[in-house]
Amino acid sequence: AIGRKIDDEVLDELEEVLVTADLGVKTTAELIGGLRGKVRRKELADAEALKGALRAGIEEIFGRTAAPPAMTAKPHVIMVVGVNGVGKTTTIGKLASHLSAQGKKVMLGAADTFRAAAAEQLEIWAQRVGCPIVRQKEGADPSAVAYDTVEAAVGRGVDVAIIDTAGRLHTKVNLMDELRKIHRVIGKKMDGAPHEVILVLDATTGQNALNQAKMFNEAVQLTGLILTKLDGTAKGGVAVAIAGELKLPICYVGVGEHLDDLRPFDAREFAEAIFG
Amino acid sequence: MFDNLSDRLAETFKRLKGHGKLSEANIADALREVRLALLEADVNYKVAKDFVAGVRERAVGQEVMKSLTPAQQVIKIVREELSSLMGGQAEGLNLIGRPPQVLMMVGLQGAGKTTTAGKLARMLAGMGKKPLLVPADVQRPAAIEQLKKLGAQLGVPVHDSDPGGDPVDICVRALGTASRLGCDALILDTAGRLHIDEPLMAQLERIKQKLQPGEILLVADAMTGQDAVNVAEAFHQRLGLSGVVLTKVEGDARGGAALSIRAVTGVPIKLVGVGEKLDALEPFHPDRMAGRILGM
Ligand SMILES: Nc1nc2c(ncn2[C@@H]2O[C@H](COP(=O)(O)OP(=O)(O)OP(=O)(O)O)[C@@H](O)[C@H]2O)c(=O)[nH]1
Ligand SMILES: Nc1nc2c(ncn2[C@@H]2O[C@H](COP(=O)(O)OP(=O)(O)OP(=O)(O)O)[C@@H](O)[C@H]2O)c(=O)[nH]1
Ligand SMILES: [K+]
Ligand SMILES: [Mg+2]
Ligand SMILES: [Mg+2]
Numbered sequence: 001a002i003g004r005k006i007d008d009e010v011l012d013e014l015e016e017v018l019v020t021a022d023l024g025v026k027t028t029a030e031l032i033g034g035l036r037g038k039v040r041r042k043e044l045a046d047a048e049a050l051k052g053a054l055r056a057g058i059e060e061i062f063g064r065t066a067a068p069p070a071m072t073a074k075p076h077v078i079m080v081v082g083v084n085g086v087g088k089t090t091t092i093g094k095l096a097s098h099l100s101a102q103g104k105k106v107m108l109g110a111a112d113t114f115r116a117a118a119a120e121q122l123e124i125w126a127q128r129v130g131c132p133i134v135r136q137k138e139g140a141d142p143s144a145v146a147y148d149t150v151e152a153a154v155g156r157g158v159d160v161a162i163i164d165t166a167g168r169l170h171t172k173v174n175l176m177d178e179l180r181k182i183h184r185v186i187g188k189k190m191d192g193a194p195h196e197v198i199l200v201l202d203a204t205t206g207q208n209a210l211n212q213a214k215m216f217n218e219a220v221q222l223t224g225l226i227l228t229k230l231d232g233t234a235k236g237g238v239a240v241a242i243a244g245e246l247k248l249p250i251c252y253v254g255v256g257e258h259l260d261d262l263r264p265f266d267a268r269e270f271a272e273a274i275f276g
Numbered sequence: 277m278f279d280n281l282s283d284r285l286a287e288t289f290k291r292l293k294g295h296g297k298l299s300e301a302n303i304a305d306a307l308r309e310v311r312l313a314l315l316e317a318d319v320n321y322k323v324a325k326d327f328v329a330g331v332r333e334r335a336v337g338q339e340v341m342k343s344l345t346p347a348q349q350v351i352k353i354v355r356e357e358l359s360s361l362m363g364g365q366a367e368g369l370n371l372i373g374r375p376p377q378v379l380m381m382v383g384l385q386g387a388g389k390t391t392t393a394g395k396l397a398r399m400l401a402g403m404g405k406k407p408l409l410v411p412a413d414v415q416r417p418a419a420i421e422q423l424k425k426l427g428a429q430l431g432v433p434v435h436d437s438d439p440g441g442d443p444v445d446i447c448v449r450a451l452g453t454a455s456r457l458g459c460d461a462l463i464l465d466t467a468g469r470l471h472i473d474e475p476l477m478a479q480l481e482r483i484k485q486k487l488q489p490g491e492i493l494l495v496a497d498a499m500t501g502q503d504a505v506n507v508a509e510a511f512h513q514r515l516g517l518s519g520v521v522l523t524k525v526e527g528d529a530r531g532g533a534a535l536s537i538r539a540v541t542g543v544p545i546k547l548v549g550v551g552e553k554l555d556a557l558e559p560f561h562p563d564r565m566a567g568r569i570l571g572m
Pocket of ligand 4: 088089090112118164165166167
C-alpha cells in the first residue's frame with residue numbers, strides 16, 4: 001500500500017526528527033536536500049520510503065569512514081582522550097574487560113594526574129577487570145606516567161596498554177599542548193605508538209562535538225571515536241557530521257556504567273534509533 | 277558555516293536596498309536566519325520554533341518595518357527577547373531560612389556535580405558560612421574519595437560516608453555530623469543518573485523528602501544538545517528544581533542548552549562553571565548568554 005504522500009509537512013517533520021537527534025542543521029539539510037531530486041522524480045513512493053532513504057544515507061556516511069587500526073603491535077598502545085566528564089575512565093574499564101575476555105593481556109596507565117581521585121577511580125576499574133595499572137602521585141607529570149606505562153607494558157609482555165588522560169576542553173591551548181607531549185613521549189618509548197588514539201564523545205553533546213573532534217584530531221591524530229551514554233534518551237546524531245567530515249570510525253558505543261556496557265557500533269541500528 | 281548572525285541578517289536585508297519598504301516576507305527571511313542560528317547553537321527545535329514565533333510579532337511591528345537599519349533592529353529585538361526569556365537578571369542562591377541550609381546537586385553522569393559541590397563549599401565559606409560536604413554517591417568508583425580530596429584542598433569538612441551505605445541514610449546521618457561540627461550548610465553530592473532511571477530518580481525524591489533542601493540544583497553541561505529539555509523537564513517534574521548550574525561554560529559551546537532548559541522549566545540558571553579549579557564559579561548573566569547563543 002502507498003502511505004503518506006511526501007509534502008512540505010512530511011519534510012518538516014523529518015527535519016525536526018534529524019535536528020532533534022543532534023545531526024545539526026547543516027547535515028540535516030544535506031541529507032534531505034540530497035533526496036530532493038528523487039522526490040521530484042517521484043522515485044520515492046511515500047513518506048516511509050523517504051525515511052528509509054534517509055536512514056540509508058546516514059548508514060552510507062558511516063560506511064565511508066576509515067577502519068580502526070588492527071592490533072598487530074605488541075604491546076598495542078591506545079591513548080584515550082576527550083573533554084571533561086564524557087566517560088573516558090569508565091570506557092577504559094569496559095574496554096579492558098572486553099579485551100581481557102578475548103584472552104588479551106591488558107595494562108592500564110593512569111595519566112590523569114590532575115582530577116581529584118582520577119587514579120583511584122581507574123584503579124578500581126583495574127581491580128574489577130583484574131589487570132595491572134601503572135600510576136603515580138596526584139600532580140605527577142602525565143607524560144612520565146604514559147612513558148612508564150609503555151615501558152612496563154613492553155617489559156611484562158602485555159598485549160594492550162590503555163592510557164587514560166585528564167579531561168580537557170579542546171579550546172585550552174596549554175592543555176592540548178600537554179596532550180601532544182604525552183603523545184610524543186609515548187612514540188619516543190615505542191616506535192609507531194600510540195597505535196590508536198580514541199576520542200570519547202558523550203552522546204548528549206550537541207554541535208560542539210564537531211569542534212571537539214576537529215581540535216583533538218589536529219592535536220593528536222585521532223584513529224576513532226567511542227560514543228558513550230547511548231543508554232539515555234540522546235541519539236548522538238552529531239556523530240554523523242563527524243563521520244562525514246573527518247571519516248573517523250566509531251569503534252564502540254557505551255550503554256551504561258557497568259563492566260559489560262560496551263557494544264560494537266552498528267551503523268544500521270544507530271540510524272534506526274534516530275527515527276525510533 | 278554560520279559565523280555571525282549580524283552578518284547573515286545584514287546579507288538578508290542588503291537585497292532590499294532601494295526597494296523601499298520592508299515586507300512581511302523580508303521579515304520572514306530574517307527570522308529564518310535567526311531560527312537557524314538558534315538551532316546551530318543547540319537550542320531545542322521546539323523551543324527555537326516557539327521563540328521565533330514570539331519574536332515575529334514584535335518584528336513585523338513598527339520597530340523593524342520602519343527602521344533604516346533593519347538587521348540591527350532584528351538583532352536588538354532577538355537579543356532582548358532571549359535575555360528576558362532567560363530571566364533578565366542574575367538570580368542568587370536561596371540561603372535564607374533556618375540553618376542548616378541544604379543544597380542538593382543533581383544531574384546526569386559527568387555533568388560536574390562533585391566539582392560544583394566543591395566550588396559551592398568554597399563560595400559559602402567565603403561568605404562566612406560553615407559548609408559540610410556530603411558524598412552521597414556510592415555508585416561511581418572513588419566518588420567519595422574525590423569529594424574528600426576537594427574538601428581537604430578547601431579545608432572544608434566532609435561527612436564520612438560509608439561506601440556500602442544507602443544515599444538516603446548517608447544524608448540523614450550527615451545532619452548529625454553538621455550539628456556536631458557546628459556546620460550551618462550541607463552540600464549534598466549525589467550520583468550521576470539518567471532522568472529515565474526510575475529507581476534512582478525515586479531515591480532523589482526520598483532524599484528531598486528527608487532533608488527538605490532549600491536549593492535543588494540541576495548541574496548541566498553547557499555542551500548539551502537537543503536532549504537538554506528532556507533531562508531538565510524530568511528532573512524538574514520529580515524534584516521541583518530551584519536552580520540550574522551550567523558547567524564548562526569557558527569552552528566554545530554556544531550554550532543553547534541554557535535557553536532550552538530555562539524555556540521548558542522556567543527554573544533560573546543561577547551560576548556558571550568556568551573551569552575545573554574550585555574558584556571557577558560565576559554568577560549567570562542572561563544577556564551575555566544571549567549574545568553567545570547568537571554567536572556575537
Ligand atoms: N549512563 C552512562 N553513564 C556513563 C557511561 N559511560 C560513563 N558514564 C558515567 O559518566 C560519568 C563520567 O565518567 P568518567 O569515566 O569518569 O568520565 P571521564 O571522561 O573519565 O571524566 P574526566 O576524567 O573527569 O574528564 C561517570 O558517572 C560514569 O559512570 C555510559 O555509557 N552510560
Ligand atoms: N572545563 C571545565 N570542567 C569542569 C567544570 N566543572 C566540572 N568540570 C570537569 O568535569 C568533569 C566531571 O566533573 P565531576 O564533578 O566529576 O562530575 P559529576 O557530575 O560529579 O560526575 P558523576 O558523579 O560521575 O556523575 C571533571 O573532569 C571536572 O573537572 C567546568 O566548569 N569547566
Ligand atoms: K557530560
Ligand atoms: Mg577520567
Ligand atoms: Mg560526582
